[in-house]
Amino acid sequence: MHRIQLENTEFEGANAVYLLGADEGGPTTLVDSATAQPDVQAALAEGLGDAGVSLTDVDQVLLTHFHGDHAGGAGAIQATTDAVVRVHEADAPLVARAEPALERLEARHEELFTQWGMPGDAQAELRQALDDDRLWSSTDAVVEPFTDGDRFAVGEREIEVSHLPGHTLGQSGFVLDDGGERALFSGDALLPKYTPNVGGADVRDDDALAAYLDSLVRIVEGDFDVAYPGHRTPIHDPGTRAKHILEHHRTRTERVVDVLRDHGPADAWTVSAHLFGELNGIHVLHGPGEAYAHLEHLHDEGVVAMADREYELVADASASDMLFPTVD
DSSP, rough: OOOEEOOOOOSSSEEEEEEGGGGGGGOOEEEEEOOOOOHHHHHHHHHHTTOOOOGGGGGGEOOOOOOOOHTHHHHHHHHHHHOEEEETEEEEEETTTTTHHHHHHHHHHHHHHHHHTHHHHHHHHHHHHHHHOOTTSSSSSOEEEOOTTTTETTTTTEEEEEOSSSSTTTTEEEEEEEEEEEEEEEEEESSSSSSSOOOOSOOOOOOOOHHHHHHHHHHHHHTSSSEHHHHHHHSSSSHHHHHHHHHHHHHHHHHHHHHHHHHHHHHHHHHHHHHHOOOOHHHHHHHHHHHHHHHHHHHHTTSSEEEEEEEEOOSOOSSSSSSSSOOO
16 A cells, blocks of 8 residues: 655645555556646656556555545546546536536535535635636546445455445445555545535535544444545544544533523524634635534434524533434
């Protein structure tokens, strides 16, 4: 396995693309493609060259999810190599840049901007950020969807899909037993520094937090020796990191409850302002989106009620054990 670190100032820090199977006669496989920006793709080609591989040797690209910093370069790679591009079926239409899927996503954004109480100037700033296509190849990828449990050859071994939704509907990891080491290529489901955004990163899922909590439990129970994330450096105790993120979301939910208790009924934008302060760029989406995910989780559990876009605390409860899974 070769990890190719690429520059990225867009989101969580330097992207990591992983090369598998090249030392074993193929199929030569990339996990994620990074963006389509020319300097990034040139750096990827250089990294492959350092590993003794040409871009034209790539047989397949396994994508962890649909975001442009992970999937944006897939079309360009496929146009050069004729590689098979695979991604979870829930994210496949967005990776393929299918117009109906993009239109539905845009419509959902517009619906939620209003529901969250986002001011007009913030909406305008966010639309500008969302309309920026520079992360994506001008050539759309032809995508082969996969689902949980599917397996693909990488060299002499097989890698298994582990569906880990929350950050996106189709976010997936890939499990590989590598010389006695049980590894998870985790994409953005598990990151070493930041906690992956939930609620704003993919607005198609109204139950994103609950889905992500289940994914974190699945990571803990997977008993992995190492996780190779989509950004930054390897995680050498993935179970502990997953437990830390579970606790982070427990604490964040407690903060959301405190905001409603201290300030009264509020919409997601107002709760976000109390949690995160002033936001810029794509974080104008991620902040209220995360607040929304926590508020909806509390709503589903009967802790808050909603009227006229505002959430009101109706039960004397914080982030109790009933709201969060327990892991050993």
